[in-house]
Amino acid sequence: MPNKKEKVITRIQELESINLAREEDRDLVVQTKKEVEKDNELLALQINQELRKNNIKSIDVVGAIGAGKTAILEKIVEIIASKYRILVICGDITTRVDADRIQSHNAETIQINTGRECALNAYHIYQIIKNKDLKNYDLIFIENVGNLICPSDFILGTDKRIIIVSITEGEWVIEKHPMLFKMSQIAVINKIDLAKRLGTNVEKMIDDAKKINPNIEVITTSAKTGENITKLIEKLEL
Numbered sequence: 734m735p736n737k738k739e740k741v742i743t744r745i746q747e748l749e750s751i752n753l754a755r756e757e758d759r760d761l762v763v764q765t766k767k768e769v770e771k772d773n774e775l776l777a778l779q780i781n782q783e784l785r786k787n788n789i790k791s792i793d794v795v796g797a798i799g800a801g802k803t804a805i806l807e808k809i810v811e812i813i814a815s816k817y818r819i820l821v822i823c824g825d826i827t828t829r830v831d832a833d834r835i836q837s838h839n840a841e842t843i844q845i846n847t848g849r850e851c852a853l854n855a856y857h858i859y860q861i862i863k864n865k866d867l868k869n870y871d872l873i874f875i876e877n878v879g880n881l882i883c884p885s886d887f888i889l890g891t892d893k894r895i896i897i898v899s900i901t902e903g904e905w906v907i908e909k910h911p912m913l914f915k916m917s918q919i920a921v922i923n924k925i926d927l928a929k930r931l932g933t934n935v936e937k938m939i940d941d942a943k944k945i946n947p948n949i950e951v952i953t954t955s956a957k958t959g960e961n962i963t964k965l966i967e968k969l970e971l
């Protein structure tokens with residue numbers, strides 16, 4: 734049987750997803766959402782302390798569906814696997830596809846299947862952190878579920894967050910999804926190898942990211958040709 738809090742959360746998800754929150758439910762929705770986010774933040778803080786105590790660098794990768802998060806991680810891991818003991822945690826609603834892809838490049842991987850949830854949260858990560866001997870790792874990557882909205886509700890306790898979009902999502906994708914750009918240190922615009930063929934205005938995308946977050950570092954990459962992948966590794970200070 735779900736407890737009271739779980740029931741309320743399920744109810745909120747239903748209300749939010751079908752957009753039927755009535756005026757009288759709205760306060761409860763907002764209040765409970767705040768509580769869930771606060772609990773998540775506390776757990777994220779604990780995760781961060783635990784990782785730092787063990788000298789583990791940690792990077793959370795968020796981004797649009799199919800933008801190339803796994804492809805970029807495959808490239809990065811291939812280059813740095815001899816230097817670091819790496820754990821990659823992949824979030825997807827189902828399958829082990831991404832974890833298997835990355836594992837073939839000599840990194841240990843764990844796949845979390847979130848079911849109906851559109852983002853990983855600190856609780857997911859905590860379950861892994863507390864069951865692993867952290868002395869065995871120097872670096873943890875977390876590939877979040879492909880989504881440009883939901884992950885903004887849940888920080889995961891990593892040192893850095895990078896956001897990846899690609900030019901195939903259209904040159905408006907950044908201005909239409911500002912939240913995660915505000916919360917990230919590095920923005921990657923991927924699939925640059927297709928820019929000429931698609932005629933995408935990449936400069937506009939770079940400007941949009943900078944307008945949303947003047948402190949964000951923006952880099953264009955191609956996971957296909959490898960363009961700027963080593964530059965991204967440098968930006969990540971790895």
Ligand SMILES: Nc1nc2c(ncn2[C@@H]2O[C@H](COP(=O)(O)OP(=O)(O)OP(=O)(O)O)[C@@H](O)[C@H]2O)c(=O)[nH]1
Pocket residue numbers: 796797798799800801802803804805831878879880923924925926927954955956957958
């Ligand atoms: N041309 C081109 N294709 C790319 C590039 N990066 C990724 N792809 C292709 O884009 C598709 C999606 O790449 P993934 O790495 O699975 O993307 P993802 O962001 O991990 O996707 P989800 O985890 O499902 O959200 C694959 O077919 C990749 O081969 C790139 O830089 N250029």
Ligand SMILES: [Mg+2]
Pocket residue numbers: 802803804831876
């Ligand atoms: Mg992926």
